[in-house]
Amino acid sequence: MAYERKIGDTILAVDQISLAFGGVKALSNISFSVREHEIFAIIGPNGAGKSSMLNCINGFYHPQEGTITFKGNTRRQVRPSEAAREGIARTFQNIALFSGMTTLDNIMTGRNTKMNKGIFWQALRYGPAEKEEMEHRAVVEKVIDFLEIEAIRKTAVGTLPYGLQKRVELGRALAAEPDLLLLDEPMAGMNLEEKQDMCRFILDVNDEFGTTIVLIEHDMGVVMDISDRVVVLDYGKKLAEGTPDEVRTNQDVIDAYLGVSHDDDEE
Amino acid sequence: MFYREAGQFKTSYNADQAIFTITQDKFFVGAFLLIAFGVVPFFINDYWANAILIHVLVYALAGLGLNILTGYCGQVSLGTGGFMAVGAYASYKLTTSFPELNFIVAILLSGGITACVGVIFGLPSLRIKGFYLAVATLAAQFFLVWLFNKVGWFFNYSPTGMIVSPPREVFGFLVTGPEASPAVRYLFCLSVVTVFALAAKNIVRGRVGRSWMAIRDMDIAAELIGIRPLEAKLTAFAVSSFYVGVAGALYFNVWLGSAEPTEAFDIFQSFFVLFIVIIGGLGSILGSFLGAAFMVLVPITLKTIMVDGMGFAVGAAKHVEVMLLGSLIIFFLIVEPHGLARLWQILKEKLRKWPFPY
Amino acid sequence: MLFFLETVISGLMAGVMYSLVALGFVLIFKASGIFNFAQGVFALFAGLALYDFIAEDGWFYDLFGFALPIWLGIIATMGVMIIVAWLVERLVLRHLVNQEPIILFMSTIGLAYFMEGLGDTLFGSDVKPLDIGLPSGAWDYLLDTHNLYIEKLEIVAAGVAAVLVIVLAIFFQKTRIGRALRAVADDHQAALSVGISLRTIWVIVWSVSGFVALVAGIMWGSKSGIQFSLSLIALKALPVLILGGFTSVPGAIIGGLIIGVGEKVAEVYAGPFVGGAIENWFAYMLALAFLLVRPQGLFGEKIIERV
Numbered sequence: 001m002a003y004e005r006k007i008g009d010t011i012l013a014v015d016q017i018s019l020a021f022g023g024v025k026a027l028s029n030i031s032f033s034v035r036e037h038e039i040f041a042i043i044g045p046n047g048a049g050k051s052s053m054l055n056c057i058n059g060f061y062h063p064q065e066g067t068i069t070f071k072g073n074t075r076r077q078v079r080p081s082e083a084a085r086e087g088i089a090r091t092f093q094n095i096a097l098f099s100g101m102t103t104l105d106n107i108m109t110g111r112n113t114k115m116n117k118g119i120f121w122q123a124l125r126y127g128p129a130e131k132e133e134m135e136h137r138a139v140v141e142k143v144i145d146f147l148e149i150e151a152i153r154k155t156a157v158g159t160l161p162y163g164l165q166k167r168v169e170l171g172r173a174l175a176a177e178p179d180l181l182l183l184d185e186p187m188a189g190m191n192l193e194e195k196q197d198m199c200r201f202i203l204d205v206n207d208e209f210g211t212t213i214v215l216i217e218h219d220m221g222v223v224m225d226i227s228d229r230v231v232v233l234d235y236g237k238k239l240a241e242g243t244p245d246e247v248r249t250n251q252d253v254i255d256a257y258l259g260v261s262h263d264d265d266e267e
Numbered sequence: 268m269f270y271r272e273a274g275q276f277k278t279s280y281n282a283d284q285a286i287f288t289i290t291q292d293k294f295f296v297g298a299f300l301l302i303a304f305g306v307v308p309f310f311i312n313d314y315w316a317n318a319i320l321i322h323v324l325v326y327a328l329a330g331l332g333l334n335i336l337t338g339y340c341g342q343v344s345l346g347t348g349g350f351m352a353v354g355a356y357a358s359y360k361l362t363t364s365f366p367e368l369n370f371i372v373a374i375l376l377s378g379g380i381t382a383c384v385g386v387i388f389g390l391p392s393l394r395i396k397g398f399y400l401a402v403a404t405l406a407a408q409f410f411l412v413w414l415f416n417k418v419g420w421f422f423n424y425s426p427t428g429m430i431v432s433p434p435r436e437v438f439g440f441l442v443t444g445p446e447a448s449p450a451v452r453y454l455f456c457l458s459v460v461t462v463f464a465l466a467a468k469n470i471v472r473g474r475v476g477r478s479w480m481a482i483r484d485m486d487i488a489a490e491l492i493g494i495r496p497l498e499a500k501l502t503a504f505a506v507s508s509f510y511v512g513v514a515g516a517l518y519f520n521v522w523l524g525s526a527e528p529t530e531a532f533d534i535f536q537s538f539f540v541l542f543i544v545i546i547g548g549l550g551s552i553l554g555s556f557l558g559a560a561f562m563v564l565v566p567i568t569l570k571t572i573m574v575d576g577m578g579f580a581v582g583a584a585k586h587v588e589v590m591l592l593g594s595l596i597i598f599f600l601i602v603e604p605h606g607l608a609r610l611w612q613i614l615k616e617k618l619r620k621w622p623f624p625y
Numbered sequence: 626m627l628f629f630l631e632t633v634i635s636g637l638m639a640g641v642m643y644s645l646v647a648l649g650f651v652l653i654f655k656a657s658g659i660f661n662f663a664q665g666v667f668a669l670f671a672g673l674a675l676y677d678f679i680a681e682d683g684w685f686y687d688l689f690g691f692a693l694p695i696w697l698g699i700i701a702t703m704g705v706m707i708i709v710a711w712l713v714e715r716l717v718l719r720h721l722v723n724q725e726p727i728i729l730f731m732s733t734i735g736l737a738y739f740m741e742g743l744g745d746t747l748f749g750s751d752v753k754p755l756d757i758g759l760p761s762g763a764w765d766y767l768l769d770t771h772n773l774y775i776e777k778l779e780i781v782a783a784g785v786a787a788v789l790v791i792v793l794a795i796f797f798q799k800t801r802i803g804r805a806l807r808a809v810a811d812d813h814q815a816a817l818s819v820g821i822s823l824r825t826i827w828v829i830v831w832s833v834s835g836f837v838a839l840v841a842g843i844m845w846g847s848k849s850g851i852q853f854s855l856s857l858i859a860l861k862a863l864p865v866l867i868l869g870g871f872t873s874v875p876g877a878i879i880g881g882l883i884i885g886v887g888e889k890v891a892e893v894y895a896g897p898f899v900g901g902a903i904e905n906w907f908a909y910m911l912a913l914a915f916l917l918v919r920p921q922g923l924f925g926e927k928i929i930e931r932v
Contacts, residue, residue: 080490081495112493113492117473172492173492600724604725
C-alpha cells in the first residue's frame with residue numbers, strides 16, 4: 001500500500017436499532033459504529049439479520065426503534081433515494097442490475113443523481129445536456145477502466161456471466177462516488193479467481209478513493225483478511241464487535257457461529 | 268459486404284454515443300428522409316395521404332408516446348384513447364376559442380394540457396403496479412370519453428356532439444379543414460413526427476431515459492441508487508401524454524377533420540396503439556414506426572385482397588380480417604416477442620457479416 | 626326505501642354476472658399467471674356455440690335436420706370449449722412459456738380478436754335470444770307480498786354462481802389437481818421440477834374456465850341475448866378483480882357484487898346530476914380509489930419486498 005490509511009471519525013453510527021416484520025423480530029437493539037475509511041464487516045449465520053441491517057442503513061426498511069446517524073445527520077426514517085443522494089451506495093445479494101440496459105448505461109445510472117439538466121435540454125441534446133453527459137461519461141469510463149470491463153461496455157448486462165454482473169454492479173455503485181459503500185455478499189457464488197479479483201477491487205476502492213465500506217460476507221478467510229473491524233450478528237442480536245483477531249477468539253462467537261470445532265477457516 | 272463499420276473509428280465519447288454510429292446508417296436514413304420530404308409530396312394523392320401515410324404517421328406518434336411510458340418506463344397504459352381525446356379536444360377548444368393562435372402553438376399547448384391530465388392519472392402509479400395500474404388507466408379512458416361526451420362546453424354545444432376542425436394555416440399553407448391539400452397535411456405531420464421522434468431518442472438516451480429504464484427493469488434497485496420513483500414515473504407519464512396528446516390533436520385536426528368521442532377515441536384505440544408498441548418493439552423508437560406501419564397496412568392489405576381479390580362481402584371480410592389480425596398478433600408474439608425492431612436489428616447483424624458469415 | 630332495495634338487488638344481480646366472468650379470470654390467473662383478456666369472448670363464443678346446437682335456426686339443425694336437446698347441447702358445447710382450451714395450449718401458450726406477463730396479456734387480446742372474428746364468421750353477428758328453459762319474469766311471491774320486482778332468472782343466476790364457487794373451492798383445496806394448480810401458480814419451474822405437467826394443467830384450467838365461461842354465457846344469453854357486448858364484460862371484470870384480488874375466488878364474487886351494487890346505486894342516485902351513463906366509468910374509479918387505500922385488493926396477500 002502506497003500510503004498509510006487514516007481511519008477517521010465515525011461516519012455511520014447505528015444506535016439501538018430494532019426491526020420486526022409482524023411478530024418476527026429481525027433485529028433487536030443493534031448498535032455499532034463505522035469510522036471513515038475503514039472496511040467494516042457484518043458477519044453471522046444465515047437469517048441473522050445482516051441484509052436487514054443493510055436495508056435499514058440505506059432506508060429500504062424502516063426500523064421501529066433506534067436511530068441511524070450518517071455524516072452527522074441523525075434520522076429514523078429516510079427514503080432509499082434520499083439515502084443514495086446523501087452518499088450511500090450499495091450492491092445486492094441477488095444481483096439487481098437493470099437487465100435490459102448495457103453495461104455502460106447501467107453504470108451511467110449510478111451518476112444520475114449527479115446530473116441535473118432538465119428534460120427540455122435532454123430533448124434538445126445539443127448544448128448543455130450533451131456537455132453534461134460527456135463529463136459524466138468520462139467519469140464512468142474511469143470506473144470501467146478500474147474494474148477492467150472495457151470489453152463489455154456495450155453488452156446488455158442480462159447476457160453477462162455472473163462474476164461480470166457482480167463487477168458491473170460494483171461499478172454502478174462506484175460511479176455514484178459514495179462516501180459509504182454497502183456490499184451485500186460481494187463474493188457469493190464466485191470461484192477462487194473471481195474472489196481474488198473482487199477482494200483486490202474492494203481494497204483498491206478503499207485505498208484509492210478512501211471510500212468507507214460495510215460488507216456482508218460468508219467467506220471467513222476473506223472477511224478476516226480484508227476487514228478492519230467486524231460485528232457478529234446472530235438471530236438479530238449482536239454477539240460481538242471488534243478487530244478480526246478479537247472476534248476470532250471470542251468464545252460466544254465461536255460457540256454460536258463457528259460451532260464447537262474451533263475451526264474458523266471454512267474452506 | 269457494403270454494410271460494415273470496419274475502418275470507422277470514433278475519437279470522442281460523443282461520436283460513440285451518436286444515434287447512428289455507422290456511416291452507412293447515416294447515409295441510409297438521410298436518403299430515406301430526403302425521399303419522404305422531397306419526393307413523396309409530389310406524388311401524393313388523397314388516398315395515399317389519408318389511408319396510409321398520415322394514418323401511419325399519426326399512429327407512429329401515438330406509439331412513440333405509449334412506448335415512452337410502457338416500453339421505457341414499464342408502466343402499462345390502456346388509456347391511450349382517452350389521452351388522445353384530451354389532445355384532440357384541447358386543440359379544438361384552443362383553435363376555436365383563439366382563431367388567431369398559431370396552429371403549431373395550439374398543437375403544442377394541447378400536448379401540454381394532455382401532459383397535465385396524464386400526470387394526474389399517473390399519480391396512482393406510485394402505489395400500484397402492473398395490471399393494477401392498467402386498470403387505473405382504464406378509469407382514465409372511460410372517464411375522459413364520457414366527459415367529452417357529456418359536457419357540452421368541450422364540443423361547443425354542437426347539436427350532434429361532433430367536433431369539426433376549423434381550417435388553420437401554418438406558414439401560409441392550409442393544414443386543416445377540407446380544403447387542405449394532401450401534400451401539405453402530409454408534410455406537416457411528417458415534420459412534427461420527425462422532430463418528436465428525434466426528441467424522444469435524445470431523451471431516452473440521456474439521464475431521464477436511463478432513470479425510466481432503471482424503474483422499468485428493477486424499481487427497487489433504482490430507488491436504492493438514488494432515482495426518485497415519483498419523479499421518474501411522473502415525467503414518463505407527462506412526456507408520454509404530451510406525445511399522445513399531440514398525436515390526438517393531429518389525429519383529429521389533420522387526419523379525421525371531425526370526430527365524435529365514443530367512436531374515435533374508444534378503448535379499441537388504446538388497444539390498437541398498445542399493439543403498435545408491442546408488435547413494433549417495446550423500448551424502441553424505430554419500433555413505434557414499424558409497428559404503426561404494420562398495424563395500419565396489414566388490415567388494409569387483407570381487406571384489399573379479400574374484398575377486391577377474392578370477392579368477399581365487406582361484412583364477412585371484416586370478420587375474417589379481425590380473425591387474421593388476432594392470429595397475426597399471436598404469431599408475432601410467439602416468433603419475436605421483442606417486436607419488429609428486434610427483427611430489424613437481427614437483419615442488420617446478418618447484413619454486417621454478409622456474404623462471409625464466418 | 627323499496628326503490629332503493631330494488632336498485633341494490635338489481636345491482637347485486639348484475640354483480641353476480643360480473644362475478645361469473647371474473648371467476649374465469651381468477652382461475653386462469655391462479656394457474657398460469659396469465660391475465661386472460663379473452664374470457665369475455667369465451668363466454669360469447671360458448672353462448673354462440675350452444676345456440677347453434679340447440680336452436681331451430683342453428684348450424685346443427687341445418688346440417689342434420691334436428692336440434693340437440695338442451696342437456697346434450699350443453700355437453701357438446703363443453704366439448705367445444707375443451708377443444709378450444711386444448712388448441713389454446715397447443716398453439717399459443719406452449720410457445721410463450723416464461724415470457725413476460727405483458728406479452729402473455731397481449732397474446733390473449735390477440736386471442737380475443739381471433740375468437741371474436743371466428744365466432745362472427747361461423748355463427749353470424751346478430752343478437753341471438755338463448756332459451757334453455759330457465760325461468761323468466763318476475764318472482765310473483767315477492768311482487769305480491771312485498772311489492773318487490775325481482776326476476777326469477779336472477780335468483781337462478783345467483784344460485785348457480787354460489788354452487789360454482791363452492792365446487793371450485795373444493796376443487797382447488799381438496800383434489801390432487803387443485804394442489805398441482807396452486808403449485809403451478811406459485812412457480813412454473815419449481816412445479817415442473819417436481820413432476821407436474823404444465824401442459825396438462827393448463828388444458829385443465831382453461832377447460833374449467835371455459836366451463837365457467839359457458840355458464841356465464843348461458844346466464845347473460847338468457848337475460849339479454851347473445852351479442853357482441855358480452856365480450857366487453859371482460860373489461861368490467863377488471864375492476865372486479867382489483868377489488869377482490871387477482872387470485873381469490875371468493876374475492877371475485879364479493880368484488881363483483883360490490884361493483885354491481887355500487888354501479889347501480891351511483892347511476893340511479895348520482896347519475897342524473899352529471900348527465901347519466903356514469904356506469905361506464907364508475908367501476909374503474911371505484912377500483913382506483915380502492916387501490917390507493919389497499920393496493921393488494923380485498924383478499925390479496927401483502928407482499929413484503931426484498932432485495
